[in-house]
Amino acid sequence: MSAPSKGGASRDGYGSALLRLSSDSRVVVLEADLGKSTKSCHFRELYPERTISLGIAEQNMVLVASGMASSGKIPFASTFAIFTERGFEQVRNGVARPGLVVHLCGSHGGVHTGTDGSSAQSIEDLALYRTIPGMTVMHPCDDLSAEELTVQLLNHDNPSYTRTARNKTPRMYDQETCKSLKIGKGSVLREGGDVAIISCGVMVSESMKAAEYLSSKGIEATVVDMHTLKPLDTELIDELAGKCKGLVTAEDHSVIGGLGSAVAEHVSYNGGTPLRMVGVSDRFGESGTPQELMEAMGITYGDIAISCESLMS
Amino acid sequence: MDNVQLEELARQCRRHIVRMIHSAGAGHPGGSLSAIDILVALYANKLRFDLENPDWYDRDRFVMSKGHASPAVYSILHEVGFISEEDMMSFRKMGSVCQGHVDMKWTDGVDFSAGSLGMGLSFGLGCALAARMDSSNRDIWVMVGDGEIQEGQFWEAAMAADFHSVGRLNLIVDRNRIQNDDFVEVQMEVGDVAKKLSSFGWDVKEIDGHSMEEVVSAIEWSSNNIGSPTAIIAHTTKGKGVSFMENNPSFHGKAPTDEELRMSLEELT
Known part of the structure; x- marks a missing residue:
């Protein structure tokens, strides 16, 4: 498989995926003041009535998502990977334990995040979410694969955590090859x-x-x-x-x-x-x-x- | 049901509560007994649910955030027909549908998986936002304890509920003034909860949580007020109905002995 030369950050793929998912009216998007960073902002712009701003309050966001999931919605909630961790126990007890299908996305994962420094560089998120029974845990490598895998979450029966990256990396897939993921x-x-x-x-x-x-x-x-x-x-x-x-x-x-x-x-x-x-x-x-x-x-x-x-x- | 019938039903539920906890050898009688009058009024007269179809999407939701008061929930779920006597009395035993803390995954008629305090109002807010998107008039009721609102997440949710103007979100604070280790005022006094919630934009009413007349009327008021989120601050007595448990911190999370059960049931006849 040859690697196309164009680059894309996986967080951009998350944003594109939400737009593709928008045709399903069950899909709702939750933000904690970092929608411009996680790229859910594009969904917000087109579908404000299905976008919930929770302010800088991640614990609340996780349980609001959980309540919406219990009421037939398919919530996609995002913030920085590191700040999802503030709601870790909420994910464990309020999402995964009752088996409610909430899709959490943590952007800016890893030291690759760069100059923001260590407070923003989550290096433990994948470990944390992996320990929760029933959680699906993903970390795509580029924008196109992040988009494809996020779109597939629409029909996924388990709650999930997807880590995306802040910075662009070389594309490993093209529009066709990513469909095989x-x-x-x-x-x-x-x-x-x-x-x-x-x-x-x-x-x-x-x-x-x-x-x-x-x-x-x-x-x-x-x-x-x-x-x-x-x-x-x-x-x-x-x-x-x-x-x-x-x-x-x-x-x-x-x-x-x-x-x-x-x-x-x-x-x-x-x-x-x-x-x-x-x-x-x-x-x-x-x-x-x-x-x-x-x-x-x-x-x-x-x-x-x-x-x-x-x-x- | 009229108030006299509701009071008798509450007495019956109190008997279930002490029997369940005695049988399990563990559980939380204090906060179950303080909450039960309100639960009885809600389930008997207000909540719309379908026994044949517990997952009916348009049912009203009751989110018991103080999940340790599970015996109170199980007692009323038994009385309205969701769970059998046998299931109720299997409380806390291996494989029981009546888990130690209320859990929607295990019990028909339970809308939330509690046990970790501070999360229920957020969950209820999510339910209310979803209901509004569906143009549904289902009501969302959330009960929290007063010790519980020491959790920061509760105030995150209180702020967000006002910001999103969810009128069908109804909060009940079981203000029994005792938490796990001691009195609330010793551990971390929560102060004038009505004033605090009012300043967060909520419509608030304070009542005696053991006066069926006040409970029933406050529930009506809250249900009819759909302009903004509403809160009922129910001043209650921990352990209400069993004299030696009343206002006694040691009965927050302790099972009655054989003799204490006998005395409790005698008082609750």
Whole structure:
């Protein structure tokens, strides 16, 4: 699959998806004063009667969404990833426990968020939501895949959390290829028999770069866009574990509890496939450009390549 | 039902409450007994629901935010026909439809999954916004405890309800002045709740929450007032109806012993 050159931030895809979903009158959008950032603002502009402004009050927003879901609506609520965490217990007790289908989107996830600094860089959101029974957890890698996966939530029976990114990253899909995406199914972007890189979000393009670099050194890598962390595509992981010497996970998220942990939890049962995790070690971010921060945190394509090489020796 | 009938029904529910909690060996009698007169008036005379179709989309909603007062909810749900005596008496036991805290996933006739305080008004607001979008005249009732409104989320919801002018949102504050550890005034006094909610744009009425006449009339007032969100501050007595539980913080979350059950039922005949 070739990567088109145009870029797009996954949050833009979320905004476009809401517009596509607008034809269903059950769809409602909830905002907590960050609609311009999460991109729900486009829906608000066209459908103000179905957009609820809750002000800077995330806990209330989560339960308002839950009440609406109990009354036949399909709520899409968004704020920064980090601020969804203020309503974490509300998601746990007020949404997931009664099984109400609310779709929560946290934008500006990861250190890639950049200069806002560590207060805005959620590196634990995926871990948190993964622990909630029945939650679907996604982290798409570009605008087109975020749009496609968000649109698919319309017919999804579980509550969900989707992390989007603030900044543009290279597109991994085009209008046609993104149609093959499916919630819960990893997307193989590149095939190689030596090592498999399983990544999500902004790290998918880094993983593709790492694979190209490795190829020049004679190592062939499979690259998977594991846009859905939960439910995890364990079938695909087993297949990769069977054909490759090892697995490398790559995420702009703490190595504690995120994609790497999810994969580790699974492979611990299948004979202990060698695994390396590229992610933010147990530390906070800081202000800086996305590139500077990724270098400082050790989550560039070079770091992925080093991990892959270590599995080959 | 007239007020005398409602009072007798409330007495019957009080007997269920103490029996349920005694049988479970755990539960919250104080806040169940303070709330029950209001629940009886609502369920017997006001709420529109369908026993044959508990999920009827246009039913009125009752959001019990102080979910630990579940025995009060189960007692009236039993009396109106949603749950059997056997189910009611299985309260808190493994597999029971009567979970420790009210839970919409487990019990027909329950509209909210409570247990974590401070969330119910937000949920009710969501129900009210959805009803307005559907051009429905279903009413949304929310009951909170007075200790509960120490939660910041309650005030987020109170502000949002006024901002969105949801007239069919009806709040009842069970002002029994006792919370888990001690009296509310010791833990974190919530003060003049009526004044605070008024300043948030709510129409507010204060009543004696054990005077059936005042309860019934306040419910009518609230239901008819659809211009803005309304709140009834019901001044109540924790443990009302059982003398040794009344105004006694130790009966916030404690089951009666065999002897205490006997004494309770004697007082509630």
